[in-house]
Amino acid sequence: xxxxxxxxxxxITILEGLDPVRMRPGMYIGSTGPTGLHxxxxxxxxxxxxxxxxxYATRIDMTLLADGGARVIxxxxxxxxxxxxxxxxxSTAEIVxxxxxxxxxxxxxxxxxxxxLHGVGVSVVNALSTRLILExxxxxxxxxxxxxxxxxPAGDLKVTGPAPHDRTGTTVTFWPDPSVFEEVExxxxxxxxxxxxxxxxxxxxxxxxxxxxxGGDKKxxxxxxxxxxxxxxxxxxxxxxxFRKVASFEQSEKGHEVEIxxxxxxxxxxxIFSFANGISTTEGGMHEEGFKKALTNVANRYAxxxxxxxxxxxxxxxxxxxxxxxxIVSVRLQDPQFEGQTKAKLGNVPIRSxxxxxxxxxxxxxxxxxxxxxxxxxxKSIVAAQARMAARQARDLTRKKSGLEGAGLPGKLIxxxxxxxxxxxxxxxxxxxxxxxxxxxxxxxTQAILPIRGKILNVERARIDKMLKNTEIQALIAAIGAGLxxxxxxxxxxxxxxxxxxxxxxxxxxxxxxxxxxxxxQMKPLVEGGFVYVAQPPLYSTLVGxxxxxxxxxxxxxAFMIEHPDHKHDFQRLKGLGEMDFTELKETxxxxxxxxxxxxxxxxxxxxxxxxxxxxxxxxELRRHFIQTNAKDVRFLDI
Ligand code: 1YM
Numbered sequence: 264x265x266x267x268x269x270x271x272x273x274x275i276t277i278l279e280g281l282d283p284v285r286m287r288p289g290m291y292i293g294s295t296g297p298t299g300l301h302x303x304x305x306x307x308x309x310x311x312x313x314x315x316x317x318x319y320a321t322r323i324d325m326t327l328l329a330d331g332g333a334r335v336i337x338x339x340x341x342x343x344x345x346x347x348x349x350x351x352x353x354s355t356a357e358i359v360x361x362x363x364x365x366x367x368x369x370x371x372x373x374x375x376x377x378x379x380l381h382g383v384g385v386s387v388v389n390a391l392s393t394r395l396i397l398e399x400x401x402x403x404x405x406x407x408x409x410x411x412x413x414x415x416p417a418g419d420l421k422v423t424g425p426a427p428h429d430r431t432g433t434t435v436t437f438w439p440d441p442s443v444f445e446e447v448e449x450x451x452x453x454x455x456x457x458x459x460x461x462x463x464x465x466x467x468x469x470x471x472x473x474x475x476x477x478g479g480d481k482k483x484x485x486x487x488x489x490x491x492x493x494x495x496x497x498x499x500x501x502x503x504x505x506f507r508k509v510a511s512f513e514q515s516e517k518g519h520e521v522e523i524x525x526x527x528x529x530x531x532x533x534x535i536f537s538f539a540n541g542i543s544t545t546e547g548g549m550h551e552e553g554f555k556k557a558l559t560n561v562a563n564r565y566a567x568x569x570x571x572x573x574x575x576x577x578x579x580x581x582x583x584x585x586x587x588x589x590x591i592v593s594v595r596l597q598d599p600q601f602e603g604q605t606k607a608k609l610g611n612v613p614i615r616s617x618x619x620x621x622x623x624x625x626x627x628x629x630x631x632x633x634x635x636x637x638x639x640x641x642x643k644s645i646v647a648a649q650a651r652m653a654a655r656q657a658r659d660l661t662r663k664k665s666g667l668e669g670a671g672l673p674g675k676l677i678x679x680x681x682x683x684x685x686x687x688x689x690x691x692x693x694x695x696x697x698x699x700x701x702x703x704x705x706x707x708x709t710q711a712i713l714p715i716r717g718k719i720l721n722v723e724r725a726r727i728d729k730m731l732k733n734t735e736i737q738a739l740i741a742a743i744g745a746g747l748x749x750x751x752x753x754x755x756x757x758x759x760x761x762x763x764x765x766x767x768x769x770x771x772x773x774x775x776x777x778x779x780x781x782x783x784x785q786m787k788p789l790v791e792g793g794f795v796y797v798a799q800p801p802l803y804s805t806l807v808g809x810x811x812x813x814x815x816x817x818x819x820x821x822a823f824m825i826e827h828p829d830h831k832h833d834f835q836r837l838k839g840l841g842e843m844d845f846t847e848l849k850e851t852x853x854x855x856x857x858x859x860x861x862x863x864x865x866x867x868x869x870x871x872x873x874x875x876x877x878x879x880x881x882x883x884e885l886r887r888h889f890i891q892t893n894a895k896d897v898r899f900l901d902i
Contacts (some may be wrong), residue, residue: 279363281414284390288443291387300444301453303388307335307435310385312461312541314339315468320432325458326473327449331438332394338432341401344420354420356406360389360397361414385435389414391443398434400426413440451481459485463497464541464593466490491524491591498536498589502528505587505643506636512625514617518597521618523554523625525590527640531647533585537592539599539609548602548609550594553618555581561626566641583647584640594618653728658747673738677702677712689713689742689758690798690853693765693774697840701764704849711758713742736781743786753788761789762796762860764852766839779863779871787865795863800840800851806832813837813851815859 284291292299292306304325314320320339327333343355350358363386389395390413397420399406405427408420439447451474462470462485474481487493492509505527513522537544537551544550559581566572566579594617600610630637672678677698681687689711692698698714705712715735730736740747745755763778765771775797782790789795801813803820807827814820820834837843837851852858 281361281363281386281390283363284387285413285443288391292391295444297446297450297453300439300447301449301457303391303437303439304333304335304449304454305457306388307333307385307437308458308461309541310435311335311337311339311433312465312468314433315465321467322469322471324471324473325454327451327454327476327479328436329475329477331447331476332436333439333449334434334436336432336434338430341399341406341431341433342397344399344401344404344406354408356397356399356420357408357416359384360386360395360408360410361416362386386414388435388437391440392437393440395435395437398436400430400432402426403429451479455483458483460494460543461485461541463487463491463494463591464538491522491593494536494591495524495526495589498534499526499528502530502589504528505639508633508636510626510629510633510636512621512629514621514625516617519614519617520595521550521614521621522593523590523618523622525588527587527643528589529643530587532587533582534589535585535592536590537594537609539594539596539601539614541593541595542599542601542607544601544607544609546603546605546608549611549613549615550592550609550618553615554590554592554622555585557619557622558626559584561623561630562641562644565627565630565637566644569638569641571638571641571645577648579641579644579648580651583651584644586647587643592618650728654731657728657731658750671741671744673713673741675714675738676742677705677714678742679705679707679709679711681709684757684759687711687758688760688762688855690762690764691715691739691778692840693771694840697764700840700843700845700848701853703845704853706853710853711742713738715739730781739781743789745786745789747785751786751788753786753792753794756789756792756794759794760796760860761794762798764798764800764840767800767802771839776871779868782863783865783868783872787868790863790865790868793862793864795868796860797863798852799859799861800843801837801859803834803836804847805830805834811850 288295288299292302308323308325311320311323314337315323317339320337322338324336325334326336342359345355347353347355347358364384389410392410392414393412395410395414397408397410399420403426404422405424406420407423409417411417441447451472455472458470458472462468467486467488467490469484469486472481472483472485489496492511495509495511509524509526511522511524513520515521535547535551535554537547537554539548539550559579562584563572563578572579594609594614596611596614598611602608602610630640679687686709688709690701690705690713692701692712692714694716695714698712701712701714715738731740742757743761744757745752761782763775765774765778779795779797782795799815801815801819802817803814804811805814805823806812807830812823814823814834824830837847840848840852843851850857
């Protein structure tokens with residue numbers, strides 16, 4: 264067969280109808296749950312952002328409509344309206360909206376994202392919507408085309424009039440199909456969080472959000488001329504930064520770009536957020552690897568050159584240097600490979616050396632130019648290294664101690680007699696008086712009591728070495744008997760129920776929060792295994808005939824009063840744990856057949872961890888925001 268031109272791989276464009284999307288939506292958007300639903304919005308917004316990144320659009324408007332639809336507007340060039348190269352009797356816009364594109368480049372240059380679930384195209388949105396309206400302002404005309412029932416054109420692309428004020432741009436309005444999705448209600452917070460991140464990652468791009476739904480009534484504008492530098496400042500806003508300046512640099516090479524911004528705070532958390540083509544890579548990947556390696560290298564080189572580390576000293580470890588670091592690593596590349604369990608890990612190997620080289624050069628320069636900040640950073644890392652070594656010693660000591668003292672159990676522990684962890688319960692009780700009533704109310708065969716005094720150290724704030732020197736913490740570690748942190752071995756846990764028993768008042772919730780934070784940070788498998796519980800003693804009691812009835816909270820009391828309109832007896836507000844008598848304590852909190860326990864999962868423990876930083880931060884505004892956004896889950900912490 265004679266050919267008059269040669270095809271390169273780039274020319275191959277396979278076009279397919281939308282049926283496959285409707286048959287297996289999960290393949291295209293991940294799920295038909297809330298995540299998949301929001302994917303529709305990201306897909307359309309991504310197109311608008313691509314147009315901004317290509318240098319044509321400056322503003323994006325996203326609106327959640329009162330009738331459940333979603334609208335995205337950009338002021339770019341507008342999707343091309345002319346005849347399509349391969350199908351000259353249809354417009355390019357129609358092809359974009361009604362066909363799946365696979366196998367090659369379609370349309371423009373720019374960074375079209377492949378792999379993962381991103382960049383599947385706006386046609387997927389069309390396929391999963393009951394109705395979609397496309398409006399294009401281009402060449403002085405306003406064009407409209409409508410689709411229904413999963414992407415079926417309701418007519419041709421028509422010019423309906425002049426483009427207003429000669430504007431150019433694209434508007435996509437769609438209504439997700441309720442027969443596809445478990446629910447079709449968008450969540451404003453999910454949308455705004457994502458839009459804000461996109462605005463941070465695309466310097467100068469203005470993104471507006473409007474919620475027109477009943478009760479929504481919200482408008483927000485995101486625009487950051489500082490880009491990821493502003494992002495770092497935003498992340499560190501609620502923390503005390505180590506210094507005011509944000510280190511930032513960028514480099515590009517062979518169509519790959521890297522942009523990094525970083526600042527340290529006085530805390531101990533490492534927060535590195537990485538992105539590839541604007542997509543969050545929560546599992547890390549090559550870009551993060553390259554960054555971390557170079558950071559360790561640069562900091563050690565600097566510390567040695569300035570004699571902050573002496574010849575005899577060991578090198579600082581990466582974790583020492585990253586303590587309190589907030590960093591954004593954002594890369595852009597032609598063909599990102601998303602790997603890992605949640606497709607959130609960047610796999611492109613060449614990116615590692617690009618990021619590593621950029622960081623090695625540019626961060627070293629920044630440190631040279633900012634010696635005050637560089638010194639502060641190195642000093643903080645050295646303290647972190649010292650704390651790390653002290654922690655190891657303290658841990659060894661804790662381990663040795665528990666090996667020496669009798670069975671290794673703390674003196675305060677009132678243990679149970681059974682040695683089968685599956686039936687054993689440990690109650691952590693605040694104060695000695697509560698401890699002794701709990702002792703009387705327990706079943707000595709399976710229930711152990713560990714009284715602890717006062718507020719244990721806030722593990723979020725305290726360094727691990729200090730924390731391990733705390734006797735309450737030592738008793739807790741020894742009683743559970745499974746070690747801690749990296750060495751924690753859940754199969755050695757002496758109890759399969761570890762129950763936090765604290766009062767329903769402010770101090771009680773404080774202690775509860777601190778303990779959960781400790782478990783989350785230092786004994787995570789215990790939480791993951793479902794071994795951690797919070798006891799929920801009721802707030803009220805009353806009499807029905809001769810029988811005492813306990814009511815969990817105000818809601819339960821209200822419900823009781825509705826059910827018993829003729830109820831004559833008073834309601835007793837139950838006292839703190841320490842003041843409850845033997846029977847009360849037994850019936851409300853200790854007796855497995857009567858008490859109510861709340862099993863703590865990882866999300867809840869993580870929440871406690873957040874609460875800790877918020878509470879300890881004393882930032883009233885942040886605290887209010889936190890309570891509002893987590894109102895549902897935060898109740899058990901009573902903050
Ligand atoms: C609200 C969603 O989709 N904007 C958008 C999309 C395109 C263009 C501009 C565009 C791209 C190119 C040339 C190019 C798209 N065009 C295509 C295709 N906003 C939104 N804005 N001219 C206009 O990439 O060369 C696909 S998306 F394929 F038709 F070019």
